[in-house]
Amino acid sequence: MYSEYNMMLTIIKPKMFIFENVLGILSFKLPDKSKIIDSIISEFNDIGYSISMKVLNSLDYGVPQNRLRVFIVGVRNDTGIKWEFPPIGNKIVKLSDAISDLPPVGQNESSDTYLAKPITSYQSLMRSKCKLLTEHYCGIYGDRITAIINNLGPGEAHGDINRKVEEGMLPLDLYLTSGYHNSYGRLLWDKPCGTITNNFSTPSAIRCIHPDQNRALTVREAARIQSFPDWFQFYGNKTNKKTQVGNAVPPLLSISLADQIELAFRGVKNGK
Secondary structure: OHHHHHHHHHHHOOOEEEEEEOHHHHOOEOOOOOEHHHHHHHHHHHOOEEEEEEEEEHHHHOOOEOOEEEEEEEEEOOOOOOOOOOOOOOOOOOHHHHHOOOOOOOOOOEOOOOOOOOOOHHHHHHHOOOOOOOOOEOOOOOHHHHHHHHOOOOOOOHHHHHHHHHOOOOOHHHOOOOOOOOEOOEOOOOOOEOOOOOOOOOOOOEOOEOOOOOOEOOHHHHHHHOOOOOOOOOOOOHHHHHHHHHOOOOHHHHHHHHHHHHHHHHHHHOOO
């Protein structure tokens, strides 16, 4: 896909571009054993762009989520633009800061009403003047999945379920034979969330169980953790919506990058 991106750059020839990808792009190798990231940067250089690259964590930009992604910024060589990545903020937003005001929902339930006022600045920012809560619903799980979730303590995950089975605390049929160490993971209120993926409503996915409700995250909760405001609408079926949330660059990080682009262009205008 990066070759298609490169082709579009040769057609549009923007003064700047931002390219984002997962951390794996740094280690992924081509058939000749060379790193794909070196090839990508070389192709961008060849069409007239100077490149800056950095791994950014959304947590450093006001997003309540540890989310590491590779960002490549290209500046067309004839522009005189000087690029610097946005400075890191010093306020960490915890999961409780983000979603503790949202009403509880159980399996096969939904809610479109706020039952509590926002109690943090982040919640106020996300709610703005929104009056109707959307995308806050939970599906139905099977008996086995329900039993696994019900037996997860704060911060516990895959390994804790198996330990409890081995210690005779849980029946043998709950033993998990597949998954990662942080699968079926219950989140903690007093810490930021892990990376939101497009499987955030699947209990067996990577750490996405609500801190004190026995279910996975709702679309709205995941959107909040990604820093989408409550008035933002997602379209399509549930799978489409989860993809729109999970694959996005968090809006607050996007705003930080956009502000930095504006500063870069102002610098050229002012002769700096």
